[in-house]
Amino acid sequence: xxxxxxxxxxxxxxxxxxxxxxxxxxxxxxxxxxxxxxxxxxxxxxxxxxxxxxxxxxxxxxxxxxxxxxxxxxxxxxxxxxxxxxxxxxxxxxxxxxxxxxxxxxxxxxxxxxxxxxxxxxxxxxxxxxxxxxxxxxxxxxxxxxxxxxxxxxxxxxxxxxxxxxxxxxxxxxxxxxxxxxxxxxxxxxxxxxxxxxxxxxxxxxxxxxxxxxxxxxxxxxxxxxxxxxxxxxxxxxxxxxxxxxxxxxxxxxxxxxxxxxxxxxxxxxxxxxxxxxxxxxxxxxxxxxxxxxxxxxxxxxxxxxxxxxxxxxxxxxxxxxxxxxxxxxxxxxxxxxxxxxxxxxxxxxxxxxxxxxxxxxxxxxxxxxxxxxxxxxxxxxxxxxxxxxxxxxxxxxxxxxxxxxxxxxxxxxxxxxxxxxxxxxxxxxxxxxxxxxxxxxxxxxxxxx
Amino acid sequence: xxxxxxxxxxxxxxxxxxxxxxxxxxxxxxxxxxxxxxxxxxxxxxxxxxxxxxxxxxxxxxxxxxxxxxxxxxxxxxxxxxxxxxxxxxxxxxxxxxxxxxxxxxxxxxxxxxxxxxxxxxxxxxxxxxxxxxxxxxxxxxxxxxxxxxxxxxxxxxxxxxxxxxxxxxxxxxxxxxxxxxxxxxxxxxxxxxxxxxxxxxxxxxxxxxxxxxxxxxxxxxxxxxxxxxxxxxxxxxxxxxxxxxxxxxxxxxxxxxxxxxxxxxxxxxxxxxxxxxxxxxxxxxxxxxxxxxxxxxxxxxxxxxxxxxxxxxxxxxxxxxxxxxxxxxxxxxxxxxxxxxxxxxxxxxxxxxxxxxxxxxxxxxxxxxxxxxxxxxxxxxxxxxxxxxxxxxxxxxxxxxxxxxxxxxxxxxxxxxxxxxxxxxxxxxxxxxxxxxxxxxxxxxxxxxxxxxxxxxx
Numbered sequence: 080x081x082x083x084x085x086x087x088x089x090x091x092x093x094x095x096x097x098x099x100x101x102x103x104x105x106x107x108x109x110x111x112x113x114x115x116x117x118x119x120x121x122x123x124x125x126x127x128x129x130x131x132x133x134x135x136x137x138x139x140x141x142x143x144x145x146x147x148x149x150x151x152x153x154x155x156x157x158x159x160x161x162x163x164x165x166x167x168x169x170x171x172x173x174x175x176x177x178x179x180x181x182x183x184x185x186x187x188x189x190x191x192x193x194x195x196x197x198x199x200x201x202x203x204x205x206x207x208x209x210x211x212x213x214x215x216x217x218x219x220x221x222x223x224x225x226x227x228x229x230x231x232x233x234x235x236x237x238x239x240x241x242x243x244x245x246x247x248x249x250x251x252x253x254x255x256x257x258x259x260x261x262x263x264x265x266x267x268x269x270x271x272x273x274x275x276x277x278x279x280x281x282x283x284x285x286x287x288x289x290x291x292x293x294x295x296x297x298x299x300x301x302x303x304x305x306x307x308x309x310x311x312x313x314x315x316x317x318x319x320x321x322x323x324x325x326x327x328x329x330x331x332x333x334x335x336x337x338x339x340x341x342x343x344x345x346x347x348x349x350x351x352x353x354x355x356x357x358x359x360x361x362x363x364x365x366x367x368x369x370x371x372x373x374x375x376x377x378x379x380x381x382x383x384x385x386x387x388x389x390x391x392x393x394x395x396x397x398x399x400x401x402x403x404x405x406x407x408x409x410x411x412x413x414x415x416x417x418x419x420x421x422x423x424x425x426x427x428x429x430x431x432x433x434x435x436x437x438x439x440x441x442x443x444x445x446x447x448x449x450x451x452x453x454x455x456x457x458x459x460x461x462x463x464x465x466x467x468x469x470x471x472x473x474x475x476x477x478x479x480x481x482x483x484x485x486x487x488x489x490x491x492x493x494x495x496x497x498x499x500x501x502x503x504x505x506x507x508x509x510x511x512x513x514x515x516x517x518x519x520x521x522x523x524x525x526x527x528x529x
Numbered sequence: 530x531x532x533x534x535x536x537x538x539x540x541x542x543x544x545x546x547x548x549x550x551x552x553x554x555x556x557x558x559x560x561x562x563x564x565x566x567x568x569x570x571x572x573x574x575x576x577x578x579x580x581x582x583x584x585x586x587x588x589x590x591x592x593x594x595x596x597x598x599x600x601x602x603x604x605x606x607x608x609x610x611x612x613x614x615x616x617x618x619x620x621x622x623x624x625x626x627x628x629x630x631x632x633x634x635x636x637x638x639x640x641x642x643x644x645x646x647x648x649x650x651x652x653x654x655x656x657x658x659x660x661x662x663x664x665x666x667x668x669x670x671x672x673x674x675x676x677x678x679x680x681x682x683x684x685x686x687x688x689x690x691x692x693x694x695x696x697x698x699x700x701x702x703x704x705x706x707x708x709x710x711x712x713x714x715x716x717x718x719x720x721x722x723x724x725x726x727x728x729x730x731x732x733x734x735x736x737x738x739x740x741x742x743x744x745x746x747x748x749x750x751x752x753x754x755x756x757x758x759x760x761x762x763x764x765x766x767x768x769x770x771x772x773x774x775x776x777x778x779x780x781x782x783x784x785x786x787x788x789x790x791x792x793x794x795x796x797x798x799x800x801x802x803x804x805x806x807x808x809x810x811x812x813x814x815x816x817x818x819x820x821x822x823x824x825x826x827x828x829x830x831x832x833x834x835x836x837x838x839x840x841x842x843x844x845x846x847x848x849x850x851x852x853x854x855x856x857x858x859x860x861x862x863x864x865x866x867x868x869x870x871x872x873x874x875x876x877x878x879x880x881x882x883x884x885x886x887x888x889x890x891x892x893x894x895x896x897x898x899x900x901x902x903x904x905x906x907x908x909x910x911x912x913x914x915x916x917x918x919x920x921x922x923x924x925x926x927x928x929x930x931x932x933x934x935x936x937x938x939x940x941x942x943x944x945x946x947x948x949x950x951x952x953x954x955x956x957x958x959x960x961x962x963x964x965x966x967x968x969x970x971x972x973x974x975x976x977x978x979x980x981x982x983x984x985x986x987x988x
Contacts (some may be wrong), residue, residue, distance in 0.1 A: 125592070129597055168573065412810055447873075451905045453903055454905065460713060529756075
């Protein structure tokens with residue numbers, strides 16, 4: 080991009096003027112377009128052009144950061160000066176590192192992304208077509224039912240004084256279907272997402288819509304459960320929500336700062352034998368393939384937990400240096416620090432079918448919805464107590480819907496309590512970071528209800 | 530910056546295909562945060578957020594676009610995108626903007642963005658080390674000092690041209706307590722719409738000590754029992770119960786689309802007569818206060834529920850059109866890149882007449898929820914949840930041992946009827962509320978209240 084080349088040159092001059100030898104410029108620009116329906120028309124349409132210019136530099140051995148959205152040439156001098164000033168008050172004594180780069184062959188070649196942004200008219204039309212499919216699908220469709228279509232692309236540039244000059248481009252599109260059913264007594268909701276769907280057939284859309292309607296309908300007339308201990312099967316998306324909530328325990332940064340219960344557990348059994356967790360930057364179904372991380376380090380696929388044994392934490396350059404190991408290429412680029420991220424982070428599937436898993440659970444609850452993880456879970460201690468809904472399990476069969484109960488436990492105990500996983504993984508979804516898990520059976524969990 | 534003449538040109542462009550209203554929102558925000566952990570200054574966040582959001586309405590159709598390209602070409606392109614989608618009747622309009630200045634009722638003494646970093650670091654360290662040195666069981670502390678200088682300019686096709694500068698300062702201290710392999714956490718994070726003088730109200734040492742005390746209480750707590758029971762919820766951030774259980778359902782965002790359990794219930798009794806609830810954006814220096822909302826409408830004090838009867842919703846321009854009602858200063862957006870919609874400001878249950886000691890004494894067996902975490906709600910069903918971060922068992926009218934890791938769940942309509950005692954000492958607590966138009970500062974508040982029965986999710 081021409082603009083970035085100009086900014087690079089100015090930032091180089093400004094840095095050198097202040098005697099800064101090591102610095103890095105990271106620019107991500109994104110644009111997106113989105114339409115959503117309400118009743119029989121487009122209710123909201125938005126398009127955006129955004130971008131963040133992140134700069135960091137080393138002054139007296141400390142890293143300072145600053146960012147801006149003004150891409151003026153005159154702003155660059157301020158940006159560099161702010162970062163340099165910020166470096167001067169940093170007290171942490173870890174060695175400041177700006178990556179020197181790897182051999183070109185260390186970066187995995189990913190297929191070139193050929194995405195082109197669809198037009199506003201196309202997105203609008205797509206959303207309306209979906210809206211018509213939705214309203215034709217069921218007689219109980221009520222206000223709040225909506226469909227939408229969206230597309231977005233982003234471009235990332237990383238340039239530093241140590242010779243690194245990388246860029247990447249990704250784009251994706253998707254459609255969503257949100258169903259509100261009203262049976263005269265109550266309203267229930269269901270939702271489905273169709274990734275990269277614009278070239279797909281209406282049959283696939285209808286299938287998604289029917290799934291969303293089925294989800295909403297099944298919740299009608301939900302009863303309550305008595306407080307007590309139950310065998311719980313977490314549906315895949317709920318297991319994914321649990322894993323996302325406690326994911327940060329695997330970050331070396333949190334381990335080193337005493338904010339993870341996995342401290343000192345490398346090589347130890349932290350989960351049941353059936354649990355293997357993998358982090359893959361190149362997962363086949365993910366439209367966003369990530370050959371370099373937030374520091375410009377080449378990425379690769381690794382097992383974090385293997386048959387229940389903790390194999391590695393997730394590292395960036397700084398945290399790896401502290402532990403005397405190699406980085407795992409999991410750096411994220413924040414506006415004020417290098418953090419940690421995952422790519423497609425998933426619990427490998429088990430051997431049972433869903434039916435076999437439910438059969439093994441026998442009597443209990445199939446948990447299909449959980450809400451409020453941001454408040455009802457503590458990522459440091461692992462404790463959680465979460466508002467849930469689902470279905471009774473009776474002799475392994477899915478029975479009546481139930482709601483208004485909480486499931487409580489501790490994530491680190493849960494990892495050891497899981498006895499079985501089913502053999503289905505759903506990698507479909509919006510591109511980018513994805514947390515994926517199969518259905519999981521946990522016997523004897525605490526449930527609060529009536 | 531962008532001249533008035535250019536704003537007029539951009540608005541005319543957005544209106545050029547037949548929109549009946551257009552608006553431009555110009556933002557320039559400086560955001561600073563100093564973060565400490567391991568006893569040292571770990572990182573400094575220093576961001577400039579700048580861009581423009583353009584919105585056009587045609588009846589209840591809404592089209593918006595945002596850009597960081599502030600050149601004339603960039604702005605006109607952005608307006609053209611809006612015009613392309615909103616309508617198809619070529620219209621030429623001459624827009625004339627007249628400046629309006631609304632009084633600033635939120636005095637700021639020390640503008641944080643201009644203070645020395647060393648001054649701010651000293652304040653932060655005072656809070657940090659007050660927590661760290663509180664007890665040998667405090668194994669880790671993290672703390673941050675955040676200041677935001679949010680400048681907005683709003684111009685619209687009705688001729689409005691106005692500006693506001695919103696300065697907010699907040700310190701958060703989070704403490705981890707560990708003993709014999711057990712780890713628990715506690716925290717405190719007060720803030721106000723004011724400058725560094727906020728720390729005269731909240732001395733950093735007290736913030737740090739409170740975070741440490743909180744973590745230590747939880748370290749000595751057993752798990753909370755599960756089941757239905759009466760709960761006394763303390764003032765301050767306890768008000769999150771009203772925010773989640775009812776506040777979101779009163780936002781026109783969901784009411785206008787008939788997806789709120791509170792739609793169509795104006796004038797009806799929806800809560801216990803002990804409950805009067807207010808959303809007030811005009812509290813001087815309140816965390817959620819605004820002089821004008823993000824559409825340029827002056828902020829208001831709205832009685833939402835008066836002695837149990839639903840009196841008012843929170844309404845923005847677009848949803849006001851859907852409902853046939855006037856906007857009331859409730860339109861808010863995180864940034865230029867978000868479309869505004871109706872949101873809360875400072876929302877609280879008004880003081881009642883019950884005595885705190887009577888409330889506790891009335892409970893034979895139940896929970897005293899002293900501190901709350903956050904929560905969430907589904908406005909369609911009204912099902913809500915929120916976390917209790919410090920709690921004690923009440924036995925025979927007395928507060929007994931601490932318990933931890935509890936959550937409270939229920940539905941809004943049910944809980945509003947069950948609030949059957951309301952104390953007199955109203956306090957607020959600060960939060961960041963995430964919803965349709967992004968993350969915005971909101972205050973919650975209440976006196977001590979009793980909920981006669983609610984599901985407590987313990988283990």
